[in-house]
Amino acid sequence: MQRLKKRNDYVKVARGARTPRRGFLLQSIRRPDAADNGAEAEARFGFTVTKKMGNAVVRNRIRRRLKEAVRLAGAAAADPERDFVLVGRRPALDMPFSDLVSDVVGAVRAAASVKTGPRGGKGAPKPAPSEEETGP
RNA sequence: CCAGUCGGUCGGACGACCGCGCGGACAACAGGCGAAAGCCCGUCCGGGAGGAAAGUCCGGGCUCCACGGAAACACGGUGCCGGGUAACGCCCGGCGAGGGCGACCUCAGGGAAAGUGCCACAGAGAUCGAACCGCCCCGGCAUGCCGGGGUAAGGGUGAAAAGGUGGUGUAAGAGACCACCGCGGCCCCGGCAACGGGACCGGCAUGGCAAACCCCACCGGGAGCAAGACCGAAUAGGGACGACGCGGGGGCAACCCCGGCCUGUUUCCGGGCCAGUCGUCCGGGUUGGUUGCAUGAGGCGUCCGGCAACGGCCGUCCCAGAUGAAUGGUCGUCGGGCGGGAAACCGCUCACAGAACCCGGCUUACAGACCGACUGGCCCU
RNA sequence: GCGGCCUUCGUCUAUCGGUUAGGACACUAGCCUUUCACGCUGGAGAGACGGGUUCGAUUCCCGUAGGCCGUA
Numbered sequence: 176m177q178r179l180k181k182r183n184d185y186v187k188v189a190r191g192a193r194t195p196r197r198g199f200l201l202q203s204i205r206r207p208d209a210a211d212n213g214a215e216a217e218a219r220f221g222f223t224v225t226k227k228m229g230n231a232v233v234r235n236r237i238r239r240r241l242k243e244a245v246r247l248a249g250a251a252a253a254d255p256e257r258d259f260v261l262v263g264r265r266p267a268l269d270m271p272f273s274d275l276v277s278d279v280v281g282a283v284r285a286a287a288s289v290k291t292g293p294r295g296g297k298g299a300p301k302p303a304p305s306e307e308e309t310g311p
Numbered sequence: 312c313c314a315g316u317c318g319g320u321c322g323g324a325c326g327a328c329c330g331c332g333c334g335g336a337c338a339a340c341a342g343g344c345g346a347a348a349g350c351c352c353g354u355c356c357g358g359g360a361g362g363a364a365a366g367u368c369c370g371g372g373c374u375c376c377a378c379g380g381a382a383a384c385a386c387g388g389u390g391c392c393g394g395g396u397a398a399c400g401c402c403c404g405g406c407g408a409g410g411g412c413g414a415c416c417u418c419a420g421g422g423a424a425a426g427u428g429c430c431a432c433a434g435a436g437a438u439c440g441a442a443c444c445g446c447c448c449c450g451g452c453a454u455g456c457c458g459g460g461g462u463a464a465g466g467g468u469g470a471a472a473a474g475g476u477g478g479u480g481u482a483a484g485a486g487a488c489c490a491c492c493g494c495g496g497c498c499c500c501g502g503c504a505a506c507g508g509g510a511c512c513g514g515c516a517u518g519g520c521a522a523a524c525c526c527c528a529c530c531g532g533g534a535g536c537a538a539g540a541c542c543g544a545a546u547a548g549g550g551a552c553g554a555c556g557c558g559g560g561g562g563c564a565a566c567c568c569c570g571g572c573c574u575g576u577u578u579c580c581g582g583g584c585c586a587g588u589c590g591u592c593c594g595g596g597u598u599g600g601u602u603g604c605a606u607g608a609g610g611c612g613u614c615c616g617g618c619a620a621c622g623g624c625c626g627u628c629c630c631a632g633a634u635g636a637a638u639g640g641u642c643g644u645c646g647g648g649c650g651g652g653a654a655a656c657c658g659c660u661c662a663c664a665g666a667a668c669c670c671g672g673c674u675u676a677c678a679g680a681c682c683g684a685c686u687g688g689c690c691c692u
Numbered sequence: 693g694c695g696g697c698c699u700u701c702g703u704c705u706a707u708c709g710g711u712u713a714g715g716a717c718a719c720u721a722g723c724c725u726u727u728c729a730c731g732c733u734g735g736a737g738a739g740a741c742g743g744g745u746u747c748g749a750u751u752c753c754c755g756u757a758g759g760c761c762g763u764a
Contacts, residue, residue, distance in 0.1 A: 180635050221635070231365090231665050235639095243640040246330070272641060 176242075176250050179221030179258060188221065188260045194286050196278040198267030199241060202260040203286040218253035220245050224263035237263040240275060249279040254287035 179185060191204025206219075222241055224234040241261050253259065267275060 178635075182635080185635080223635090232663095235665065239639055243330080247640080 176246055177217050177219040179219050179260065184219075184258060185221055185223070185260060188258050191258075192286055194282045196282050197264070198270055198275050198278060199264055199282075200262040201279075201282040201286060202262065203257050203283075205254075205257050218250060218255050219258045220250070220253075221258070221260040222263065223260060228263060228265060229268075233268060234263075237265075237267045240267055240272065241279075244272070244276045244279045248276045249283050252280045253283045257287065259283065259286070 179188070188202050188204050191202055194201040194203070222238050224238050226234070228234055228237060241263055245261070249259075261279075
């Protein structure tokens with residue numbers, strides 16, 4: 176698993192598509208240079224756990240569980256031409272690990288299906304506009 | 312057995328599968344990079360968070376900078392005595408004060424007759440120290456007041472009221488006098504000292520606050536491993552030395568007057584930097600990488616010295632080194648706690664908390680378990 | 693890593709060691725108004741936490757918690 180190590184990379188990914196799940200928020204973006212060296216490309220992952228989540232022990236545990244879930248399942252399912260950042264959330268600390276793994280797989284696959292790179296956040300079209308207010 | 316005090320140790324155990332980073336070894340074959348050395352990949356082995364790793368409140372090592380020197384000033388810190396230590400605001404032992412029946416605990420614990428300041432309210436009076444209610448004497452009279460004087464025992468106020476208690480004494484009283492206690496001075500004895508004990512003298516004006524200013528004694532240069540050193544694409548042009556020469560004002564000129572900034576402040580003597588041109592020489596160092604970076608005031612054990620902190624001899628061991636940051640994830644068995652149940656068993660749950668240059672302390676957080684010493688009760692022999 | 697500051701009603705703030713901890717906005721009750729707003733009168737409401745010094749602490753000292761700023 177390739178890691179993201181530069182602040183610059185994290186900032187770029189943060190502008191990309193967002194996929195919320197129970198234990199984490201997944202951000203992803205297609206690498207601009209991905210097309211060049213296509214065959215050798217590999218998905219890269221970064222992890223963010225903020226201080227609001229808890230003390231150092233809690234933050235370490237969240238990050239390590241997310242990392243392990245990506246290593247076991249997420250990396251294989253990921254689009255190799257994309258960068259991913261998982262922002263840890265509190266439930267990742269003690270939710271069942273199998274659920275966390277399936278969430279990671281699902282989120283990574285869902286991110287790959289998002290077409291546009293930059294901020295497709297509310298891309299899903301609104302459900303039918305119900306009950307238009309009719310004036311008197 | 313119950314209640315309590317002090318000191319210390321540990322802080323889940325075992326196993327399976329899949330991983331991470333570090334160190335070491337690797338015969339051959341296979342793969343990638345390279346001209347090569349070699350590196351990557353791979354296989355095996357070893358070890359991989361703490362008692363607080365935390366807070367960053369002190370003290371050091373190490374590294375760089377300033378390293379002129381002196382004096383005074385300023386600033387900050389510490390504060391009974393002795394010892395331990397590399398050092399400390401830490402530790403040990405002792406002393407004093409306070410608390411507890413006791414084991415034991417707590418204390419920023421120098422100086423208030425060097426000076427300045429403050430002591431609200433209440434109270435007559437709050438520190439060059441007094442008389443409100445009282446008590447007593449004298450005088451006046453219509454026996455209860457008025458005037459004068461003496462006094463500080465009692466009352467009242469207050470956190471604190473001119474040593475305290477008892478007696479002698481007196482009109483009433485008072486260190487006025489006496490005994491004991493307290494205070495001060497001086498001497499003797501014990502102790503390295505803080506201090507303790509005793510004798511004599513003084514009848515004894517001389518409250519508290521210095522975590523108020525302050526005085527005294529002692530200590531303190533600044534920054535911090537993102538320190539510092541090395542290797543180094545692209546890009547931009549830097550530094551050192553030498554020569555000419557150089558800041559501001561006036562003047563045609565010779566020349567005259569005045570310098571500015573930095574080195575904690577001031578003073579003295581110093582030092583450095585204050586336009587440019589030319590020449591010679593050296594390169595400089597951003598992303599990144601290597602190093603610093605783990606053998607150290609080191610851990611464990613026997614013995615010796617010391618009441619102890621600690622020190623010494625000898626033996627033995629090598630015990631994390633990341634850098635968007637490894638030390639993990641999942642599962643099983645056992646263990647601990649809580650709840651339910653007659654039981655088998657079932658359910659929930661696992662303290663505080665994560666190294667970042669290293670070390671000595673302090674402080675704070677912490678489920679539970681164990682060991683030792685001691686104190687006060689009760690019972691039995 | 694280093695070094696500096698702050699914490700007082702719901703909010704913003706004041707305070708020489710002695711107060712009933714003051715003010716403004718907000719809240720609330722009443723008055724005014726046909727009603728609302730404005731205005732007037734009144735009321736409730738605070739020293740982050742734990743120790744110490746002192747007769748007495750929001751103030752002085754120590755520790756803890758939280759927050760902010762500077763610097764590399």
